Amino acid sequence: MPVGTQATIKGMTIEHVLATGAEMVLSNTYHLALRPGHEVVRKLGGLHGMMRWEGPILTDSGGFQIFSLGDLNKVTERAATFKSHFDGRVIVLTPEHSIEIQEALGSDIAMVLDHVVALPNTNEVITDALARSIRWAKRCLDAATRDDQARFAIVQGGLDETLRVQCARELATMDFEGFAVGGLSVGEPPPEMYRITAATTPELPVDKPRYLMGVGTPIDLLESIARGIDLFDCVMPTRNGRNAMAFTSHGNIKIRNAVHREDTRPLDAECPCLACKHSRGYLRHLFITDEMLGPILLTIHNLTYYQRLLAGARVAISEDRYEAFVIDYRFQQARSKKTADDSPDVL
Amino acid sequence: MPVGTQATIKGMTIEHVLATGAEMVLSNTYHLALRPGHEVVRKLGGLHGMMRWEGPILTDSGGFQIFSLGDLNKVTERAATFKSHFDGRVIVLTPEHSIEIQEALGSDIAMVLDHVVALPNTNEVITDALARSIRWAKRCLDAATRDDQARFAIVQGGLDETLRVQCARELATMDFEGFAVGGLSVGEPPPEMYRITAATTPELPVDKPRYLMGVGTPIDLLESIARGIDLFDCVMPTRNGRNAMAFTSHGNIKIRNAVHREDTRPLDAECPCLACKHSRGYLRHLFITDEMLGPILLTIHNLTYYQRLLAGARVAISEDRYEAFVIDYRFQQARSKKTADDSPDVL
Numbered sequence: 001m002p003v004g005t006q007a008t009i010k011g012m013t014i015e016h017v018l019a020t021g022a023e024m025v026l027s028n029t030y031h032l033a034l035r036p037g038h039e040v041v042r043k044l045g046g047l048h049g050m051m052r053w054e055g056p057i058l059t060d061s062g063g064f065q066i067f068s069l070g071d072l073n074k075v076t077e078r079a080a081t082f083k084s085h086f087d088g089r090v091i092v093l094t095p096e097h098s099i100e101i102q103e104a105l106g107s108d109i110a111m112v113l114d115h116v117v118a119l120p121n122t123n124e125v126i127t128d129a130l131a132r133s134i135r136w137a138k139r140c141l142d143a144a145t146r147d148d149q150a151r152f153a154i155v156q157g158g159l160d161e162t163l164r165v166q167c168a169r170e171l172a173t174m175d176f177e178g179f180a181v182g183g184l185s186v187g188e189p190p191p192e193m194y195r196i197t198a199a200t201t202p203e204l205p206v207d208k209p210r211y212l213m214g215v216g217t218p219i220d221l222l223e224s225i226a227r228g229i230d231l232f233d234c235v236m237p238t239r240n241g242r243n244a245m246a247f248t249s250h251g252n253i254k255i256r257n258a259v260h261r262e263d264t265r266p267l268d269a270e271c272p273c274l275a276c277k278h279s280r281g282y283l284r285h286l287f288i289t290d291e292m293l294g295p296i297l298l299t300i301h302n303l304t305y306y307q308r309l310l311a312g313a314r315v316a317i318s319e320d321r322y323e324a325f326v327i328d329y330r331f332q333q334a335r336s337k338k339t340a341d342d343s344p345d346v347l
Numbered sequence: 348m349p350v351g352t353q354a355t356i357k358g359m360t361i362e363h364v365l366a367t368g369a370e371m372v373l374s375n376t377y378h379l380a381l382r383p384g385h386e387v388v389r390k391l392g393g394l395h396g397m398m399r400w401e402g403p404i405l406t407d408s409g410g411f412q413i414f415s416l417g418d419l420n421k422v423t424e425r426a427a428t429f430k431s432h433f434d435g436r437v438i439v440l441t442p443e444h445s446i447e448i449q450e451a452l453g454s455d456i457a458m459v460l461d462h463v464v465a466l467p468n469t470n471e472v473i474t475d476a477l478a479r480s481i482r483w484a485k486r487c488l489d490a491a492t493r494d495d496q497a498r499f500a501i502v503q504g505g506l507d508e509t510l511r512v513q514c515a516r517e518l519a520t521m522d523f524e525g526f527a528v529g530g531l532s533v534g535e536p537p538p539e540m541y542r543i544t545a546a547t548t549p550e551l552p553v554d555k556p557r558y559l560m561g562v563g564t565p566i567d568l569l570e571s572i573a574r575g576i577d578l579f580d581c582v583m584p585t586r587n588g589r590n591a592m593a594f595t596s597h598g599n600i601k602i603r604n605a606v607h608r609e610d611t612r613p614l615d616a617e618c619p620c621l622a623c624k625h626s627r628g629y630l631r632h633l634f635i636t637d638e639m640l641g642p643i644l645l646t647i648h649n650l651t652y653y654q655r656l657l658a659g660a661r662v663a664i665s666e667d668r669y670e671a672f673v674i675d676y677r678f679q680q681a682r683s684k685k686t687a688d689d690s691p692d693v694l
Contacts, residue, residue: 011639044628281391285383292358
């Protein structure tokens, strides 16, 4: 899912998003509750009507902001209390209110409000947040009124496999349409994330989608699919694109680098996207001159890259050759390290 | 012509530009000579290849920067000397060099280097700049080597009709494919601009296009067409769009205004553009949250507005009812003043 925090995937028209192959997008409850306000979104036709996006939309619950806004909030059993990051206004978010907001936004999938904590952390803090997340999940279910909106629970438990399994088992007994693995991709090493994902997914119903929140790099997606994940969201393709980094089948490209100045080649000769109809030299020029079209084109390219990668993964799975597909991907990227301009994966 | 100063119409893909109805675009010699450099543009396939724009492209000559960069330059008979506005580098621009750059850029129409001065100014300064502009026009013609590039001369002469007529007559004897009226729209009242345009165009060949540089508001365009002008460029539709102002058939709209917060109507019910598939409330939200899609959509809308207005003008001319067309336009806009939110024409 491309991320459309404020009811827009930054710089993209809906036609651009569709052309990347994306079928589903994510939007953010916390941001939209602040601006323009969920009642305004409702009046403007909900997220679907506002954005003109006809595919499914998933909204997060605001839980991630409990973690990411850090000092600006506090959590009690009743609610999370935020200080708005842009005007200091105090917002009290209960599980019931999170569902009410998401119902007003009119997303197809609402996430339960969960209590995300920083990692590493003490076992006490993690256990407390996990137990609260389970109680809040139940309150979200009880508060829901829309038949046309699915609800996904979120497994917490830090990097402790026992806690993760316990949380997953409890949530699996409740009436959710899907399950997310939350509280990962918050700074821990990728192998830790893979380990926890692998421990968690076997405890979740096989006939319901599993969503790994906020992940990740291309290889993170492939490794997590191997561990039973179906659905992802991440700002990486869009944010990195805006910051002049392109993912390609032959390694990452930092397009501001002087080496691209007179390069007539496209970013990726195999890519059918709009950016790849232009030369690297032109794309560099757009970034050097701070032209909006640079971020626009690299966002299109990176979203297309992610969608094509996962389309390839789906085919490989259906043809029962997924392991070879991942090995091949790792090999191609490693071989390209010498020819690409050696960008880091994450900006 | 939409303005693509740095080889991109800000925020637009080529597909967006085409969808507005635009057939021709403008780009800027001075900016492109600095970044990425005209030899780089040549290597990247010229402006057409870089931008993927297949229609005609007109490049200005750098003459306007002699005026607009003010203290950063000085003019001698041989050349204009600039201090680059972004890195202080000194650039010496002769008429010959301007043509050389434009040939490297590969535009379809090159403008001669002219000497633009601020208005009002003394008769002595204006006459001196006019005489130099004529000599430079001749030098540009002599320097040109490309058979596939047309060259347009530029009439100067400030707000003095006698000087304008004299300049137009001299240039009309030379072998140019078209003629521009320059040095206007630099702060003088619109009636002054109309008066000078009306005095100048009768002196220009009837079978060659006349281009009024840097103009203007919708009504400026209509009034100038009535005075014999065929071609315009202006940043107004794009710049105003980026600054949250929309031109509509029922008056101008400042989309940031709170009155639009819950408005489900499009900007203009008669407009077929992408922005008008969304609600005013959503467009306002995009600007309030500083999302790129706001400027993108309002740029699309304003360019579409300008193109539809001039398409209507062309039909009215061919049906011999142009005067009624302009009166009708003025009437519609005046009637709308009460219902629109009373934005100024220019931001």
